[in-house]
Amino acid sequence: MAADVVIVGAGIVGAACARALARAGARVTVLDRGAAAAGTSAHGEGNLLVSDKGPGPELELATVSLRRWAALAEELADELGPRFPSVEHEAKGGLVVVTSTEGLSGLRRFADAQRASGVEAVEMGAEQARELEPDLAPGVVGAVHYPHDAQVQPVAATEALLASARRAGAEVRTGVEVTGPLLGAGGRLAGVVTSRGEVAADAVVVAAGPWSAEVAERLGSSIPVRPRRGMVLVTTPMPQRIRRKVYDGDYFAATQSAGAELQTSAVIESTQGGTVLIGSSREQVGFDERFRAAVPAEMARRAVAVFPFLAQTNVMRSYVGFRPYMPDHLPVIGPDPVRAGLWFATGHEGAGVGLAPATGDLLAAQLLGLDPALDPRPYAVDRPTLLETQS
Amino acid sequence: MRDVVVVGAGPAGLAAARAAASAGALVTLLDAADGLGGQYWRHLPAERPAGREGLLHHKWATFGELSDVLREHPAVTVLPSAQVWSLERHDGGIRLNILVGEPDGAGRQALVLEPDALVLATGAHDRTLPFPGWQLPGVYSAGAAQALAKGERVAVGRRVVVAGAGPFLLPVASSLLQTGATVVGVHEAGRIGSLARGWLNRPWELAGAAGKAGELAGYVGDLLRHRVRWRPGEAVVAAHGDGQVDAVTVARLDERWAPVAGTERRVEADAVCVSHGFTPRLELAIAAGCDLSSSRFVLVDDTQATSVRGVWAAGEITGIGGADAALAEGTVAGTAAAGGNAGTGTARAALRARSRARGFAARIEAAHGIRPGWTGWLRDDTVVCRCEETTYGRVREVVELTGSHEARSVKLTSRAGLGPCQARMCGRTLQELLDGPGARGRAAGGVEGGPAPTVDRRPFVVPVRLGELAALPATSTSRTATSRTASALPTASFPSASQPGGDRT
Numbered sequence: 013m014a015a016d017v018v019i020v021g022a023g024i025v026g027a028a029c030a031r032a033l034a035r036a037g038a039r040v041t042v043l044d045r046g047a048a049a050a051g052t053s054a055h056g057e058g059n060l061l062v063s064d065k066g067p068g069p070e071l072e073l074a075t076v077s078l079r080r081w082a083a084l085a086e087e088l089a090d091e092l093g094p095r096f097p098s099v100e101h102e103a104k105g106g107l108v109v110v111t112s113t114e115g116l117s118g119l120r121r122f123a124d125a126q127r128a129s130g131v132e133a134v135e136m137g138a139e140q141a142r143e144l145e146p147d148l149a150p151g152v153v154g155a156v157h158y159p160h161d162a163q164v165q166p167v168a169a170t171e172a173l174l175a176s177a178r179r180a181g182a183e184v185r186t187g188v189e190v191t192g193p194l195l196g197a198g199g200r201l202a203g204v205v206t207s208r209g210e211v212a213a214d215a216v217v218v219a220a221g222p223w224s225a226e227v228a229e230r231l232g233s234s235i236p237v238r239p240r241r242g243m244v245l246v247t248t249p250m251p252q253r254i255r256r257k258v259y260d261g262d263y264f265a266a267t268q269s270a271g272a273e274l275q276t277s278a279v280i281e282s283t284q285g286g287t288v289l290i291g292s293s294r295e296q297v298g299f300d301e302r303f304r305a306a307v308p309a310e311m312a313r314r315a316v317a318v319f320p321f322l323a324q325t326n327v328m329r330s331y332v333g334f335r336p337y338m339p340d341h342l343p344v345i346g347p348d349p350v351r352a353g354l355w356f357a358t359g360h361e362g363a364g365v366g367l368a369p370a371t372g373d374l375l376a377a378q379l380l381g382l383d384p385a386l387d388p389r390p391y392a393v394d395r396p397t398l399l400e401t402q403s
Numbered sequence: 404m405r406d407v408v409v410v411g412a413g414p415a416g417l418a419a420a421r422a423a424a425s426a427g428a429l430v431t432l433l434d435a436a437d438g439l440g441g442q443y444w445r446h447l448p449a450e451r452p453a454g455r456e457g458l459l460h461h462k463w464a465t466f467g468e469l470s471d472v473l474r475e476h477p478a479v480t481v482l483p484s485a486q487v488w489s490l491e492r493h494d495g496g497i498r499l500n501i502l503v504g505e506p507d508g509a510g511r512q513a514l515v516l517e518p519d520a521l522v523l524a525t526g527a528h529d530r531t532l533p534f535p536g537w538q539l540p541g542v543y544s545a546g547a548a549q550a551l552a553k554g555e556r557v558a559v560g561r562r563v564v565v566a567g568a569g570p571f572l573l574p575v576a577s578s579l580l581q582t583g584a585t586v587v588g589v590h591e592a593g594r595i596g597s598l599a600r601g602w603l604n605r606p607w608e609l610a611g612a613a614g615k616a617g618e619l620a621g622y623v624g625d626l627l628r629h630r631v632r633w634r635p636g637e638a639v640v641a642a643h644g645d646g647q648v649d650a651v652t653v654a655r656l657d658e659r660w661a662p663v664a665g666t667e668r669r670v671e672a673d674a675v676c677v678s679h680g681f682t683p684r685l686e687l688a689i690a691a692g693c694d695l696s697s698s699r700f701v702l703v704d705d706t707q708a709t710s711v712r713g714v715w716a717a718g719e720i721t722g723i724g725g726a727d728a729a730l731a732e733g734t735v736a737g738t739a740a741a742g743g744n745a746g747t748g749t750a751r752a753a754l755r756a757r758s759r760a761r762g763f764a765a766r767i768e769a770a771h772g773i774r775p776g777w778t779g780w781l782r783d784d785t786v787v788c789r790c791e792e793t794t795y796g797r798v799r800e801v802v803e804l805t806g807s808h809e810a811r812s813v814k815l816t817s818r819a820g821l822g823p824c825q826a827r828m829c830g831r832t833l834q835e836l837l838d839g840p841g842a843r844g845r846a847a848g849g850v851e852g853g854p855a856p857t858v859d860r861r862p863f864v865v866p867v868r869l870g871e872l873a874a875l876p877a878t879s880t881s882r883t884a885t886s887r888t889a890s891a892l893p894t895a896s897f898p899s900a901s902q903p904g905g906d907r908t
Contacts, residue, residue: 047809054811096804097816167815171805184806248823248866285791285818290869302492303690303862305500305875312872323870329825330862 015039015380018204018213020190020227022048024166024365025357026219027173028372034180036376041211042174042182043204045189049170052221052364055333057244057279057289058166060366063106063158063259066122067129069390070342074363075130076386077370078160084369085164088172091179099169100284106161107136107144108261109318111151115262123156132159147253149320161257163281166365173368193231193351201231201353215379217355222299222336224358233351235344236398237359240337241300243293243307245315248326249286253319257281260314278314280322288325290315292362301332335361340397342390343367345374349394355379356393404429407740408499408518410487410687413441414726415718416524417469418733419740422750423522424476426743431516432473433485433501435865439470441526442546443726445553462618462726485514486865490690496713497521497691502871513875520713520740523688523701524733527681527719529571532777533795533832535641535785537677541648545575545678558584560674564651566590566639567678569771570725573622575676576631586631587672590653591771592660592679594636598770638662640780642675651675654780661776679773682831683720686864699859705754706745707736715740723767728760778836787836788829790822798836808837810858820858823866830858 015038019026022044034040044050060078065071085101110116123133134157141155142148174184189207196202203212220227222239260278279291293307308330316323338344338359348354357375360367370386377384389395407423409416412434420432432439440446444466473479484504491498496517504511529546531537543551543559545567551557563584565576568591576586591598626633640662641652655666683700694702694710701716703709709716717732724732734753739745745754781787783796801817802808810833813819819833820826826833 047812048805048807049812049815050809054815092804095800097801165815167812171807171812171816175805178806186809245869247869285821287821303489304491305489305498309872309875312869316869316873323868323873325869326866327863327869327872328823328866332862 015214016212017041017215017217017379018043018211019217019219020044020204021051021219021221021224021358022170022174022184022186023051023053023219023221024049024170024173024368025221025360025371026217027170027177028368029217029219029357029375030177030182030184030372031173031180032372032376033379034177034182036380036382038376038380040177040182041213042177042184043188043190043206043211044184044186045207047186048174048184049167051223052333052335053166053170055244055331056166056242056335056362056365057281057291058100058164058169058365059257059279059362060162060164061106061158061257061363062126062131063108063133063156063161065126065363067125070363070367071126071129071131072386073343073367073370073374073391077367078162080369080373081162081164081366088176092172092175096172096175097168098165099172100165101162102164102284103160103162104256104281106158106257106259107141107155108158108259109141109145109148109152109155110261111149111153111317112262113153116154119154119156119261133157134159145255145258147319147321148258149318151317156261163257164365169365169368190227190230196353199351201351204231213353215353215355217357217375217379219357221358221364222334224336224356228348228354228356231351231354233348233354235348235356235358235393236339237336237344238296238339239299239334240361241293241295241297241332241334242291242362243311243330243332245290245308245311245327246329246331247288247290247322248328250288250325252282252286253321254280254282254288258318260318278311278318280315280318287328288322290322290327296337299334303330303332336364337361338398340395340400342395342397343371344393344398345371345391346378346388346393405520405740405742406431406518407520407522407737408433408516409522409524409737410434410499411441411524411526411718412436412439412481412483413443413524413526413718413729414466415526415729415733415736416441416522417466417473418730418753419522419524419715419717419737420479420733421469421472421476422734422737422743422753423520423741424473424478424737425749426738426741428478428520428741430476430479430741431482431518432479433482433487433499435484435486435506437484437505439473439481439483440466442550443729445550465730486511487687488865488867489862490687490864492690492692492711500875502867506865511871513871518713520715520742521691522707522733522736522740523691523693523709523714523716523720524718524729524736525684525687525720527683527723528827529678530680530682530831531567531677531828532679532773533785533787533829534639534677534780535782536643536648536651538786538789538792539642539644539648540646541644541674542642543674543676545571545676548674548676549575549578552578552582556582558582559676560584560648560672562587562672562674564588564590564639564653564670564672564675565677566592566637566651566653566675567680568592568773569678569680569767570619571678571681573619573626573633575678577622577625579676580625580629580631584674586626586629587670588653589626589631589633590637590639591633591635592638592656592774592777593771594656594658596658598635638777638780639675639677640667643669648673648675657776658774659776660774661779679777680771681719681723682827683723685720685859686861688714688716688720689860690862690864703736706739707732708739722761722764724760724764728757728764731757731760775835787832788819788822788826790824790828791818791820793817793819795836798833802837810834810837813837825861826858834858
């Protein structure tokens with residue numbers, strides 16, 4: 013079916029939706045009030061993770077999406093050629109480490125549950141973990157290795173998906189802000205009014221990350237997505253001493269329920285540029301970008317506790333971004349139940365880069381009436397867990 | 404009594420500190436360097452003083468008087484080697500996070516200050532446009548060459564070429580001559596036409612800025628005595644050498660600064676010092692939330708107040724006007740920050756001096772401002788970002804392939820600007836290359852009063868070791884600096900830590 017689709021948001025999720033829709037034959041226009049790959053997608057680390065996800069719909073989406081990324085990185089490189097900036101897909105694996113026996117038992121329970129859902133999660137003693145990461149702190153008592161955790165460079169990945177979408181006929185228009193709905197018969201959404209005129213469409217997909225609530229409101233609907241602030245620290249370049257993504261799993265010492273979602277408090281890794289990235293804080297302070305020294309101080313304490321050698325390493329920059337946070341911790345991928353013609357692909361919090369390919373495929377399949385590879389119901393806008401939070 | 408913190412101890416900061424103390428405030432003067440004076444009055448350290456320091460410095464007596472007053476004043480605490488690494492804004496005001504001690508040393512002390520009033524006098528560093536070969540050893544920014552000459556009495560080479568734009572080239576050449584180097588030539592990109600329009604169309608301003616004219620005349624005299632050729636309308640368009648500069652190519656420029664084909668000539672030299680103007684150090688002003696002008700200086704009113712309550716700015720971050728303007732602005736800012744009346748006494752005289760100096764600054768821009776034709780001397784293999792070795796050709800290629808003209812995306816896909824200098828060298832160049840010639844307003848990076856462009860945002864003002872960050876107190880404690888007037892320090896405290904926690908983005 014041919015359709016005119018407007019996508020609001022040129023971040024990683026909008027780009028993945030644009031590519032999937034355009035390749036399936038839709039006429040796609042991507043609009044962004046700013047530049048492409050300039051919001052949440054440009055302020056994270058580009059994590060593709062299964063290690064942080066407990067059994068459930070998000071893990072299912074991640075499992076499909078991570079497999080998809082491995083193939084997609086090659087497809088994009090073939091299509092765009094060797095001069096195009098590499099998406100730097102790297103299946104480097106992840107290692108969750110803990111420094112207390114309580115933490116270790118919590119981590120093991122979590123990994124058991126993940127294994128039951130098909131995740132490869134390898135328990136390790138301290139010595140074995142040190143074989144993988146020789147510079148780990150002496151206090152590390154155990155670890156779980158996740159070979160399938162991977163990484164892309166999120167800005168390059170977004171630009172590559174957009175370039176590929178353009179090759180399939182999509183148009184990307186930046187500096188164009190959606191200001192209101194274009195309504196058709198029976199209140200159906202027939203496009204958008206923008207700062208640069210009207211754009212007619214059969215469907216409008218909101219993929220505006222943490223700004224999606226504002227866009228939904230302008231289009232006469234609502235979505236309970238909120239900004240959640242995060243900071244990443246970047247060190248000066250140095251010879252690489254950290255080989256994988258290494259997470260501080262001591263959160264488990266404070267967690268009682270084995271079913272709780274893993275919430276690590278430090279992510280440490282080297283990049284191809286030689287820097288070390290340290291993520292990542294989490295605060296609900298609206299869209300407030302003001303610097304607070306207490307945040308990097310706490311991140312530094314956690315990083316140094318895992319890799320003591322980092323104490324002598326200089327932080328040369330930090331960046332702060334806003335993740336699209338959903339009250340029930342699941343993205344929304346599907347039609348708006350109120351406003352016909354309005355669709356959502358947002359609310360991925362800190363997992364948008366990893367979940368983007370599967371999100372794009374799932375949204376395109378629903379919108380174009382094709383067979384989705386995954387059951388879309390857990391991600392529906394009117395799912396029970398989301399309705400509860402709104403009532 | 405008002406607590407006033409002044410950041411930066413160059414001419415503007417020194418004048419601000421003195422004025423604030425005279426107006427009755429308790430003053431803390433911070434500078435990242437280990438002595439007072441800033442770049443303008445950079446000198447040998449106190450433990451090995453030079454007998455005739457004044458020969459290298461304009462207004463050395465002014466500096467001596469200012470620093471004596473500040474050292475002796477009971478209400479002034481001078482804190483050298485103090486690096487403000489970040490600034491926090493909260494509803495109650497401003498908090499400065501400071502590390503005191505040698506940047507490379509082990510024992511830097513953390514200090515937090517929450518002043519009633521803040522005067523930013525953070526100055527500027529010189530800007531160098533890229534050209535083929537500029538990454539070779541032997542190519543210096545003119546500021547670095549001058550710092551070596553003034554601070555270490557070291558000349559950067561034996562046969563030195565000075566090139567770029569602006570009156571700053573003259574004192575740089577003069578410093579080099581005084582340290583024994585041969586200055587082969589001074590090549591000024593501005594052509595006689597624009598120099599004449601900039602300098603001669605308002606001759607009364609030059610008369611008004613008599614101090615400035617006298618200073619320049621002194622430098623010109625130095626060049627004449629040493630028979631140094633000053634050549635307008637020319638630029639160094641390439642540096643050559645195998646691992647070290649041994650020659651440069653000089654070419655004539657047209658009105659737009661585009662090199663004129665066929666005018667190239669080779670000049671033997673073992674060093675080249677280049678400056679094309681100045682980039683203000685805006686990190687703290689941006690972190691404080693100060694509005695910027697379209698040409699990216701801090702916007703201030705008649706009392707040097709910024710758009711943020713409790714924050715004043717003086718000196719080169721408000722416009723490149725030289726030391727006379729900085730001294731005047733500092734006096735006005737310090738008086739106002741202390742709660743005094745900037746319309747009376749010395750501040751009133753300073754206001755008049757400031758307006759003369761501002762006329763001078765406008766003329767510098769008219770005569771020496773960067774023109775878009777300079778990109779004509781770039782080649783595809785010319786390095787734009789020296790930290791990451793990103794070439795001009797690669798930047799253009801990435802823009803063409805991705806279709807993105809936005810600085811953040813192009814930085815992350817080409818790696819330009821991501822290295823240790825954090826785009827301090829190449830940020831503005833990159834933005835001008837992306838915006839294209841002629842896009843003067845956008846090239847300047849923003850709109851009047853608008854948000855700061857991303858290339859100037861650096862929440863970490865200087866690098867900080869993770870160990871130092873980790874050692875910051877997590878709970879609220881009152882801290883003071885150890886100094887003879889510790890009791891006069893502004894209230895200091897540290898914020899309580901956020902709830903630990905994190906997830907993976």
